[in-house]
Structures are given as structure tokens and as C-alpha cells.
Amino acid sequence: MSASNPTPSGGPVVEGPHDPEHDPRAAYALEPDYVAALTRRIRATSGESVAVDSPLDGAPLAHIPQSSTADVHDAFARARKAQEAWARTSLDHRAELLIRLHDLVLERQDEIIDLIVLESGKARKHAFDEPLHIALTARYYARTAHQHLDTERKLGVVPGLTRVEVNRVPKGVVGIISPWNYPFTMALCDGLPALLAGNAVVAKPDAQTMLSALLAAQLLEEAGFPADLWQVVAGPGSVVGTEIIGRADYICFTGSTATGKLVAQGCAERLIGCSLELGGKNPILVLRDADLDKAAEGAVRAAFSNAGQLCVSMERMFVADQVYDRFVEKFVARTEAMTLGATLDWGNDMGSLISQAQLDTVVAHVEDAVAKGARVLTGGRARPDLGPYFFEPTVLEGVTPEMTCFGDETFGPVIAIYRFHDEADAVARANAGEYGLNASIYSQDGPRARAMARVIKCGTVNINEAFGATFASIDSPMGGMRQSGMGRRQGAEGIHRYTESQSVATQRGIRFAPMFGMSDQAYARLMTANLKLMKKLGRA
Known part of the structure; x- marks a missing residue:
């Protein structure tokens, strides 16, 4: 696919020399x-x-x-x-x-x-x-x-x-x-x-x-x-x-x-x-009751947004036996219909990888899988005709544990697809490995899918969506479990991580020591009685 000229936007971009007869890329x-104004910010x-x-x-x-x-x-x-x-x-x-x-x-x-x-x-x-x-x-x-x-009021040990x-x-x-x-x-x-x-x-x-x-x-x-x-x-x-x-x-x-x-x-x-x-090796599960058209569309975004260079994108897909063949047909067809291009214009479904190193990783993972028996359902090739680091969106079948891409993060436009019969087995396979960043479940039964989400070991789980629902819902925390990280961005956790909690207590009326001539023993009895009273009153 040839690149088209950029539409003037009032921004800084200037088109360079371009001869479409000799070079398909702008x-x-x-x-x-x-550039100088930006780089001056680095002192x-x-x-x-x-x-x-x-x-x-x-x-x-x-x-x-x-x-x-x-x-x-x-x-x-x-x-x-x-x-x-x-x-x-x-x-x-x-x-x-x-x-x-x-x-x-x-x-x-x-x-x-x-x-x-x-x-x-x-x-x-x-x-x-x-x-x-x-x-x-x-x-x-x-x-x-x-x-x-804002400063928060908390329960004091002595009410009032x-x-x-x-x-x-x-x-x-x-x-x-x-x-x-x-x-x-x-x-x-x-x-x-x-x-x-x-x-x-x-x-x-x-x-x-x-x-x-x-x-x-x-x-x-x-x-x-x-x-x-x-x-x-x-x-x-x-x-x-x-x-x-x-x-x-x-x-x-x-x-x-x-x-x-x-x-x-x-x-x-x-x-x-x-x-x-x-990192992540994120799973997507397509259950037997999924809307297959919706699932195929979402799976394309899940696997190939930003050419798969997204921490929360999907590299493993588990599809129920009952719908496997029909889903794969739809998913592969949508993948093959994607447009690729090296252009600043709207209209491309996928762009380039970032670097030669990233391209080398993707090529190595695909070549290793194919050499060990995996099947390429679509894609599988670098596309230097489009740009130096382009690689086709790729769907693999028959990936096994001895292949590098089975458990290692590819971080490119490559996804492996697997059948499952039992949903408990699918969850166990989704939880296999050391990562736990993001997961996706496609099902028309919301309560069932949400119950399944609770046992998937990922920091975010999207139902009937790839990753956008959690990523764009800023009020909810986002982050990884296990080897996918610690801490959370977004929501309350995303701002409280940058603060220290400081407790300030103001005491009135009594002190936490014997008063009015009490002995230490009498003070201990008084405090014990107070604890029992607070329990009877339902006090936390």
C-alpha cells in the first residue's frame, strides 16, 4: 500500500521529497x-x-x-x-x-x-x-x-x-x-x-x-x-x-x-x-456463546493495535471448540482485510514496528514457531516495500510450549490461537506462565463472564472489549499481577502512590495514662471495661 501525502494541519510536519514512481513511501x-525549540528543553x-x-x-x-x-x-x-x-x-x-x-x-x-x-x-x-x-x-x-x-476524618479511639x-x-x-x-x-x-x-x-x-x-x-x-x-x-x-x-x-x-x-x-x-x-503475555477467551462478529472485530484490535506493541495487547487466544472454525474464519478474514501503510493520514489499520530490533524479535519468533511445526493462517512476512520495519499481522495455529512465542512476549503483530473444550481448562491455560497484566473475555452472558474474570490472574479484564474499556475508565486502577508489575496507575491508587499518609490526632479531656490518682492496675481495668463496652456498642 502506498503512502499518501499528509494533510496540512497547522502543525510542524513538512513533507519531504517524494517521487511515487520511484519510492512508494513518502x-x-x-x-x-x-525541533530546536523542543530539544532546548533538555538542558x-x-x-x-x-x-x-x-x-x-x-x-x-x-x-x-x-x-x-x-x-x-x-x-x-x-x-x-x-x-x-x-x-x-x-x-x-x-x-x-x-x-x-x-x-x-x-x-x-x-x-x-x-x-x-x-x-x-x-x-x-x-x-x-x-x-x-x-x-x-x-x-x-x-x-x-x-x-x-482532601484531609479525611477517621475514627478516634475515644468517641468524641x-x-x-x-x-x-x-x-x-x-x-x-x-x-x-x-x-x-x-x-x-x-x-x-x-x-x-x-x-x-x-x-x-x-x-x-x-x-x-x-x-x-x-x-x-x-x-x-x-x-x-x-x-x-x-x-x-x-x-x-x-x-x-x-x-x-x-x-x-x-x-x-x-x-x-x-x-x-x-x-x-x-x-x-x-x-x-x-511485560505481559495477555490472553483473550472467546466462549461458546460469544457474538462471533463482535469477537472477531475486537480480536483484531486486541492483537494488532499499534502493531501489537502495546503492553495490554493480546498474544494468546483461546476459542471454544463449538465456535472455533467459524470464529477463525471470521478473524482471519478481518485480519487479511487490514490496510497497512507508512503515512500520516487516517485510513490505515496498522503501521510500522518501532525499530530493527523489534522487527528482528518478531521475525525470530515467527520463524522459530514455523520451524517447529506451527501453521501460519495469515501474515508471517516482513514488508520492506511499505517501510523498513513493517511486518504483516500474523495469526499462528499449533503453537506448542517448545516454541519461543508460546510463553515469551513478542510485542509485535503476532497472535497464537488455541482450541479449548472445558472453560475451567481455558482459565487455567490463560493463567499459565509468569505474567498477569490484561485479559479479555467475549461472551453474551455478562454475569458468567464477570465470574470468570474473578479467577483470571490479571490486573485488568475486559469483557466484550480488547483493552479500551479498562484503559479509558480512569476511575478504575490499572496495573499488573505477578511478573507484570506492582502498583497501579489511574483512580485513587494512581494518585495516592505519590503521597505520604500523615495521621494527625488531637486528644481532649483525658490522657492515655492513669488520672485522678488511679493506680496503673485501676487504669488497666478501666481501659479493659472500655474495650468491652465499645464491642457491645458495635464500635469498630
């Missing part, structure tokens, strides 16, 4: 002044930079300045100073700025989407999910700020005489290490509740998608957040990431399980908290 570039003194190319066509996009350890130190110093003032601002003011950000993101969504597509190679409709998610997140936390952060309140105190400076697969939303979504709670942020986005994260930081400032409150640093995780872990008051990390374990070790050494969203 070449895109960014205005140098636009780097190392003198080093790293080139970033677009997965769409391999064309250069920018040179990203690299931060030294001294630069990270300075970023934390600026952030700490800004946080001291920010923590004294009113909660209503912070919420107002989030609403401004909500409006700004929606107004500038064409610019945001263009940049995401250029950096990540994903289809435009999948890039649209990112400003949408940030707008939802900003609005939710702005509207629920007092619900989550002990007043207890719990305050939510900001941690200080939060370190956020975000991935490349959703470069705009992952750069911002975890940090917005941190800001609302009174913290500052030092962010290290992935090296492959720095520009989207820098645009996010720019929009925060345009919305009215103090300039030094959100610092962006760049560089390899082994250097810059380690430095952040050594200085932050809390770490939020999204990425691989292997790296997440190293992050957790570094946090444990300093006795600071962390939240980790890590």
Missing part, C-alpha cells in the same frame, strides 16, 4: 526550528547527541542532546526548588491547570498525532488514542482532586474525645521513566496525578521517542505549570535512569520485566517506593 521531515552539557530516525521511512528526525550525571543532578535541584513553591499552591489552582491542559491537548491534537506517527510509525488512528487518553486523565484528576487529596485526620503529603520529586510504544501518553499520564498531589517530576522518556515527550512538557508549560516543575533528561538508562533512581523520592517505571526488576532493586536499596507496569 519521506517526511520536521522544521529545524521546531544538557555533555556535548553529545543521538540521532533519531522515523520508522516510517528511515529518514532523520532530530539529534537529541544527551544528559550527563551532572545534568541530572541539576535537574533535580531545579525540580526540588520548584516543588517547594508548588506544594504551597491551592489544590483548586492545580486542578484548573489540568483543565487548561485538557483543552490545549484537544486543540493541538493534530500536531501531537503527527509527531507521534513520525516517531513511532504507528497508524494515525492508534496515535489518536494518546491525546484522547491524556485529556481523559487530566479531566478526571482535575474533577476528583478534592475527593482524593479523640479527633483523627489523615493528610496526603506530596512525596517531593517523582522520577518517571517512560517507554516508546505510547510516547505521548506514557510521558504524561503518570505524571499528571503526581503534579496534582503537589510533586515535581524528573522524566526520562525512551531515546527513540523523545520529541513526543518534549512536546508534552512544552504543553504543560503552556497550560500554566511552572517551568522548572517538570524536568526532562535524556540518555541511556544505565546512566541517566540509574541516576534518577538514586535521587528521586518515588519512581514510576513502564517497560520490560527484566528492567523493572533492576528498578525495584535500586528503589529497595534507598527504601523509596515504586510502581512498575511491566
Whole structure:
């Protein structure tokens, strides 16, 4: 499929030289002044930079300045100073700025989407999910700020005489290490509740998608957040990431399980908290009573959104014997009808993988499976005619435990499909392995599906949907069980992780010691009688 020219959006994207007779892919570039304005946000003194190319066509996009350890130190110093003032601002003011950000993101969504597509190679409709998610997140936390952060009254030990309140105190400076697969939303979504709670942020986005994260930081400032409150640093995780872990008051990390374990070790050494969203090998279950057309449509999104480069996307599908053949026919037909393209326009169903390394992993998994007896029902090929890192959406049948893709995360447009007869067996197979991030169940019997969800070991379960229902419902927590992580984003847990609970008790009338000449023994008898009375009165 050939790429079409970008529609002017008022954003920064400029079309590069394109000769459709010689190259089926458009070449895109960014205005140098636009890139310079973004990269200036990284206050780097190392003198080093790293080139970033677009997965769409391999064309250069920018040179990203690299931060030294001294630069990270300075970023934390600026952030700490800004946080001291920010923590004294009113909660209503912070919420107002989030609403401004909500409006700004929606107004500038064409610019945001263009940049995401250029950096990540994903289809435009999948890039649209990112400003949408940030707008939802900003609005939710702005509207629920007092619900989550106001001082709460708690039960005192002596009714009427002990007043207890719990305050939510900001941690200080939060370190956020975000991935490349959703470069705009992952750069911002975890940090917005941190800001609302009174913290500052030092962010290290992935090296492959720095520009989207820098645009996010720019929009925060345009919305009215103090300039030094959100610092962006760049560089390899082994250097810059380690430095952040050594200085932050809390770490939020999204990425691989292997790296997440190293992050957790570094946090444990300093006795600071962390939240980790890590890998997955997510299952989708199609039960015998499922609406097969709805299930086939949802399965395409579940497996191939963002070319499968989504932590909550599906790589294992379990289908009831009674509907297996009919479902597979519908699913394969929908998969084969997908449009692929290296373009900024709407209309593509799937875009590119992010890099050669990601393509190599996908190719290796598919080739290994085929060599060991798996059958390719559709797809299975790289597509260099579309772009350097394109791979067809692929459905495998007959995948067995000795194949790499059986249990290892592929993180690409590949899904293995399995039959099941007994639903208890299907749940056991869905729970097999070490991950537990997201699952999906298709059934027309809602109560039955919800009962099944309770025994699936995943942090989120979507019924008659792939992943969007839980991901977009910001009031509900999202995160992984087992090797898929710890902690939660979104909802109350997503903001309380950035606060310390502080209990304040005010005592009146009596003291917790003998009074009026009582002996210690008499005081003990009085307190024992009081405990028995509180039980009779039904007191907690």
C-alpha cells in the first residue's frame, strides 16, 4: 500500500521529497526550528547527541542532546526548588491547570498525532488514542482532586474525645521513566496525578521517542505549570535512569520485566517506593456463546493495535471448540482485510514496528514457531516495500510450549490461537506462565463472564472489549499481577502512590495514662471495661 501525502494541519510536519514512481513511501521531515525549540528543553552539557530516525521511512528526525550525571543532578535541584513553591499552591489552582491542559491537548491534537506517527510509525488512528487518553486523565484528576487529596476524618479511639485526620503529603520529586510504544501518553499520564498531589517530576522518556515527550512538557508549560516543575533528561538508562533512581523520592517505571526488576532493586536499596507496569503475555477467551462478529472485530484490535506493541495487547487466544472454525474464519478474514501503510493520514489499520530490533524479535519468533511445526493462517512476512520495519499481522495455529512465542512476549503483530473444550481448562491455560497484566473475555452472558474474570490472574479484564474499556475508565486502577508489575496507575491508587499518609490526632479531656490518682492496675481495668463496652456498642 502506498503512502499518501499528509494533510496540512497547522502543525510542524513538512513533507519531504517524494517521487511515487520511484519510492512508494513518502519521506517526511520536521522544521529545524521546531525541533530546536523542543530539544532546548533538555538542558544538557555533555556535548553529545543521538540521532533519531522515523520508522516510517528511515529518514532523520532530530539529534537529541544527551544528559550527563551532572545534568541530572541539576535537574533535580531545579525540580526540588520548584516543588517547594508548588506544594504551597491551592489544590483548586492545580486542578484548573489540568483543565487548561485538557483543552490545549484537544486543540493541538493534530500536531501531537503527527509527531507521534513520525516517531513511532504507528497508524494515525492508534496515535489518536494518546491525546484522547491524556485529556481523559487530566479531566478526571482535575474533577476528583478534592475527593482524593482532601484531609479525611477517621475514627478516634475515644468517641468524641479523640479527633483523627489523615493528610496526603506530596512525596517531593517523582522520577518517571517512560517507554516508546505510547510516547505521548506514557510521558504524561503518570505524571499528571503526581503534579496534582503537589510533586515535581524528573522524566526520562525512551531515546527513540523523545520529541513526543518534549512536546508534552512544552504543553504543560503552556497550560500554566511552572517551568522548572517538570524536568526532562535524556540518555541511556544505565546512566541517566540509574541516576534518577538514586535521587528521586518515588519512581514510576513502564517497560520490560527484566528492567523493572533492576528498578525495584535500586528503589529497595534507598527504601523509596515504586510502581512498575511491566511485560505481559495477555490472553483473550472467546466462549461458546460469544457474538462471533463482535469477537472477531475486537480480536483484531486486541492483537494488532499499534502493531501489537502495546503492553495490554493480546498474544494468546483461546476459542471454544463449538465456535472455533467459524470464529477463525471470521478473524482471519478481518485480519487479511487490514490496510497497512507508512503515512500520516487516517485510513490505515496498522503501521510500522518501532525499530530493527523489534522487527528482528518478531521475525525470530515467527520463524522459530514455523520451524517447529506451527501453521501460519495469515501474515508471517516482513514488508520492506511499505517501510523498513513493517511486518504483516500474523495469526499462528499449533503453537506448542517448545516454541519461543508460546510463553515469551513478542510485542509485535503476532497472535497464537488455541482450541479449548472445558472453560475451567481455558482459565487455567490463560493463567499459565509468569505474567498477569490484561485479559479479555467475549461472551453474551455478562454475569458468567464477570465470574470468570474473578479467577483470571490479571490486573485488568475486559469483557466484550480488547483493552479500551479498562484503559479509558480512569476511575478504575490499572496495573499488573505477578511478573507484570506492582502498583497501579489511574483512580485513587494512581494518585495516592505519590503521597505520604500523615495521621494527625488531637486528644481532649483525658490522657492515655492513669488520672485522678488511679493506680496503673485501676487504669488497666478501666481501659479493659472500655474495650468491652465499645464491642457491645458495635464500635469498630
